[in-house]
Amino acid sequence: MRGKFHCRGCGRALSGEVIVQSLKDPGVQTPDFIDQRPVCAEGSGFKSYEPLQRSHDPSNPAALEFVPQYWLNPADFEATGKVTSKRGRTNGCCGMDGCDGPNIECRECGTEIGTKQSDCWTPLIFVPDPDNTEFRKTAT
Template sequence: MLIAFRCRSCGAPLSKPLEERAWQPLPRARGREHHSYGPSTVRVGFFARDPDPYGPAGSAGTWVINPLDGVLLRPHTDSARLHGCCRRDGLDGPNLLCARCGGEVGVEISDCWTEYDVRLLDSAVVPEPGGSGASPGEGR
């Protein structure tokens, strides 16, 4: 069954319809060139739930998606959230906002020493079956 993630506060779609796969974290990459992208924990078209809370986002539960599957996500307006070596290390808390309502919805991790992932906050998004035809504003 395909699942699409929506913003919990405004119902905006935040991902394409995705298929779940088991959580399988990548080994930490080292020695890459600056400005290069790391491997993604989940392939395009899939998502996985990290069973462990993600510390940098305030020990939040997170869903991990491929950054290419993100929809209506925009960088945080607070530049203090956007630190990293050459891109985003995601260590300063949520750095992605819902482009419709401005709520904090996720963390982009895309630095030269990290994997290349987007983590959607369990507290800020709703996984919905189908991913199309569901009406926003129906709550959870």
């Protein structure tokens, strides 16, 4: 499917057109997670039914434990998203590990639009927040 991610705060398109492949489709291979490498090319992405993170403690789920979730290239959100100023959300040793909740906000309205991982031990990935963003199909 093809579409654009929109901010629910202000309605603007956060990305250009992105081609999203569902990992429920048996013909689609789960991507490799390689440290510091984007999980997909710009303009493409995956819809996953497995979370990127899992907590060992069911009473304290990981920040990215929800499903379904989209796995995208952070470059597609560079122009419309900015790093949060909230302390504690941008932890990491040389980038952001994305383990503490959304760290990217809409430049237009400040809504928390998702989580970027960009550390040396994480893939380069952007996971939009399901409550604050909407994927609007542009074609089928």
